[in-house]
Amino acid sequence: MASITIRNLDDALKSKLRIRAARLGRSMEEEVRTILRTVLAEEDTSRNLGEIIHQRFAVLGGFDLPPIAREEIRDRPLFDDL
Template sequence: MASITVRNLDERVKRRLRIRAAEHGCSMEQEARDILAAALDDETASSGDLGTAIHELFRPFEVELLQVPPREPMREVPDFD
């Protein structure tokens, strides 16, 4: 396994990391590893285009099977005179 050192970490960030790690019942190092892994997984998952992302989001709902209502004629444009 590789190691990294993070220098000049803002004290507020360190405090928030410590609190978050305590809430999850793990060490600050483990919490930092989890955050990094999740951030990089999200980055990889979002590398596609918007259309593909929307399609993947709604795929479980089988929207292809929904009935599309028939189109109706447009309404008359209101006359404001």
């Protein structure tokens, strides 16, 4: 297993991390591992733009568009008379 050292960590950030870890019943180290695992796992899932937009607005619910009135296909113009 590898280990890393994080230098120059802001005191406020460290405090938030300590509080979050305590609230979840974890050590600070375990909390950092969990956060890194979660964030990096999200990056691995490739979604296309359509899926991202759908997920963003799915909570609003869907709606139906009214049907569009269609005309019959017109005959192509004939230029034989020229």
